[in-house]
Amino acid sequence: MMSNETPILEVSNLSTGYGRFDVVRDVQLRVGTGEAVALLGPNGAGKTTVLNAIMGLVKVRKGQIFISGKNMAGLPAHRIARGHAAIAPEGRRLFLDQSVEDNLILGALHLRRDQDRVRKLLDSVYELFPVLRKYRDRQSTYLSGGEQQMVAIGRMLMADPEILLLDEPSVALSPVAVEIVVKALMELRRRGASLLLVEQRIDVAVRVCSRLYVMTHGEIVDEMTPEQVNQGGMSILNKYLG
Amino acid sequence: MQFILSGIAIGSIYGLIAMALAITFYVTRTINFAQGQLMMVTVMLTAMLSAAGTPVWLAMIIGLVSSCILGVLSYLIAIRPILQVNRFSFGWLVSTLGFAVILENGAALIWGPTSRSFPQMLISYRVPIGNAVLNGQQVLAIVVAIVLTIAFEVVRRRTFFGKLGMATAVDPDMAEAIGANTTVVAIVAFIVSALFAGIAGLLVGPTTFANPYLGSTFGTFGFIAMMIGGGTEKPVAAMFGGLILGVCAEGANALINSQASDWFPFLVLVIILIISPRGLFSSSSPLMRLRRPPAAKA
Numbered sequence: 001m002m003s004n005e006t007p008i009l010e011v012s013n014l015s016t017g018y019g020r021f022d023v024v025r026d027v028q029l030r031v032g033t034g035e036a037v038a039l040l041g042p043n044g045a046g047k048t049t050v051l052n053a054i055m056g057l058v059k060v061r062k063g064q065i066f067i068s069g070k071n072m073a074g075l076p077a078h079r080i081a082r083g084h085a086a087i088a089p090e091g092r093r094l095f096l097d098q099s100v101e102d103n104l105i106l107g108a109l110h111l112r113r114d115q116d117r118v119r120k121l122l123d124s125v126y127e128l129f130p131v132l133r134k135y136r137d138r139q140s141t142y143l144s145g146g147e148q149q150m151v152a153i154g155r156m157l158m159a160d161p162e163i164l165l166l167d168e169p170s171v172a173l174s175p176v177a178v179e180i181v182v183k184a185l186m187e188l189r190r191r192g193a194s195l196l197l198v199e200q201r202i203d204v205a206v207r208v209c210s211r212l213y214v215m216t217h218g219e220i221v222d223e224m225t226p227e228q229v230n231q232g233g234m235s236i237l238n239k240y241l242g
Numbered sequence: 243m244q245f246i247l248s249g250i251a252i253g254s255i256y257g258l259i260a261m262a263l264a265i266t267f268y269v270t271r272t273i274n275f276a277q278g279q280l281m282m283v284t285v286m287l288t289a290m291l292s293a294a295g296t297p298v299w300l301a302m303i304i305g306l307v308s309s310c311i312l313g314v315l316s317y318l319i320a321i322r323p324i325l326q327v328n329r330f331s332f333g334w335l336v337s338t339l340g341f342a343v344i345l346e347n348g349a350a351l352i353w354g355p356t357s358r359s360f361p362q363m364l365i366s367y368r369v370p371i372g373n374a375v376l377n378g379q380q381v382l383a384i385v386v387a388i389v390l391t392i393a394f395e396v397v398r399r400r401t402f403f404g405k406l407g408m409a410t411a412v413d414p415d416m417a418e419a420i421g422a423n424t425t426v427v428a429i430v431a432f433i434v435s436a437l438f439a440g441i442a443g444l445l446v447g448p449t450t451f452a453n454p455y456l457g458s459t460f461g462t463f464g465f466i467a468m469m470i471g472g473g474t475e476k477p478v479a480a481m482f483g484g485l486i487l488g489v490c491a492e493g494a495n496a497l498i499n500s501q502a503s504d505w506f507p508f509l510v511l512v513i514i515l516i517i518s519p520r521g522l523f524s525s526s527s528p529l530m531r532l533r534r535p536p537a538a539k540a
């Protein structure tokens with residue numbers, strides 16, 4: 001595959017956790033340039049912890065996290081956020097007392113001296129999610145769950161980072177909203193974005209990604225392609241996911 | 243009429259200190275119990291420097307800058323290390339009180355425990371309003387409080403930095419994840435907060451004179467004002483708490499007896515916290531519920 005070029009994201013021997021316990025052990029994963037990779041696993045497997053460690057929100061205890069060849073392990077989140085990675089986190093975590101557009105513009109914090117670029121990014125987010133343009137001045141508390149997820153994805157895109165990190169963007173959404181999110185992720189892939197998608201829904205992961213990692217109990221236990229999933233891998237996956 | 247106006251004047255001072263407390267609470271969820279002492283430092287330095295012949299304006303600026311520096315130090319020494327170990331720890335209760343004790347005793351050691359004169363500023367002007375009279379300094383306090391409160395709200399809501407402060411207030415981790423250095427945001431909050439406290443000191447100095455124990459009195463009233471208003475939720479509410487407190491205290495002096503302002507405000511605080519535990523202007527207050535249309539039945 002693309003093993004010769006420097007991948008956008010390379011995580012090696014990552015161990016981390018909370019308190020006395022490591023909830024993530026020896027994780028290896030890579031995302032190539034323009035590749036979309038899924039991280040599947042049951043509740044409590046450690047998926048969010050991996051994503052937050054990449055973003056710098058959880059301290060890395062062991063191992064390295066390379067983004068475009070630069071080791072990010074140990075850097076504070078606000079440094080990693082400067083164009084390296086951006087996250088649409090679990091639970092969306094919008095700044096609920098602020099408007100949709102303010103949430104989006106805050107996402108472009110490190111680009112604020114380049115207002116032209118911020119405008120362009122804002123336009124491309126509104127193009128991806130036209131409904132957000134309509135509600136741009138609305139306080140984000142008053143949005144539906146699907147619309148809030150769109151803001152979270154939009155805010156992540158506003159940073160124009162090397163890698164996009166998405167934590168279960170489909171969770172607790174209506175089928176219509178899931179469809180909008182999936183379409184948007186497919187469009188991002190078409191535009192050449194690199195992304196790491198944490199999911200519990202196999203169907204979403206298979207449609208969006210070209211490679212799937214499976215994680216259980218803090219370790220990566222398997223790796224598959226969508227084709228393998230469709231040719232009988234589904235039953236194995238279902239067993240992992242419980 | 244007289245007690246309402248002079249209540250609003252002193253309430254503006256309490257309100258500024260209450261806002262100072264609320265601004266740092268807003269961003270860091272901690273209360274800096276050395277806030278009153280920061281105000282005292284501005285007052286003492288301004289008094290000392292102007293007595294030594296420094297122009298008053300320069301003395302005031304040096305006084306304000308010093309309290310800003312001490313405000314940042316109180317954060318870096320007494321608050322940040324504790325939050326870094328555990329964001330939800332209450333250790334800052336003790337450490338900021340300790341910081342206050344050090345500042346207060348340090349000031350008493352340097353300047354002695356007795357009051358010193360403070361520049362007169364506008365206090366000799368008389369401003370008749372209806373059948374009441376305020377002095378120039380009281381009018382200045384009211385005007386400054388109005389201007390600073392409005393300025394604070396405009397900056398918070400309309401500027402990029404204000405929005406970043408709001409983001410940090412609701413979710414510091416997420417603010418970091420969008421690239422905010424939340425330590426810098428907190429430091430700015432402590433500078434703004436020390437400025438509010440220091441300005442309150444300059445406004446009240448000509449009345450109280452310069453005394454190392456000024457900080458405890460005004461710090462306490464500022465804290466009560468913040469709680470009455472609901473400043474833990476939004477800083478402007480603290481200003482309204484200050485105005486209510488000021489009018490209550492002056493009213494108690496005028497209508498009960500001249501010592502009543504020592505205990506009456508505490509009574510008001512207790513009653514208000516029973517009615518509305520998070521303050522009069524908090525979103526959960528019965529007062530605020532009156533204004534809002536009833537929620538639609540789902």
Ligand SMILES: Nc1ncnc2c1ncn2[C@@H]1O[C@H](COP(=O)(O)OP(=O)(O)OP(=O)(O)O)[C@@H](O)[C@H]1O
Pocket residue numbers: 018019023041042043044045046047048049050090200
């Ligand atoms: N802040 C925390 N403090 C302590 N333990 C935590 C914390 N966050 C997560 N954990 C624990 O770490 C383990 C992995 O959690 P994590 O959130 O990474 O799982 P996940 O795979 O994202 O699960 P889910 O699909 O339910 O979101 C769990 O056992 C969880 O209880």
Ligand SMILES: [Mg+2]
Pocket residue numbers: 047048049090167
């Ligand atoms: Mg998770």
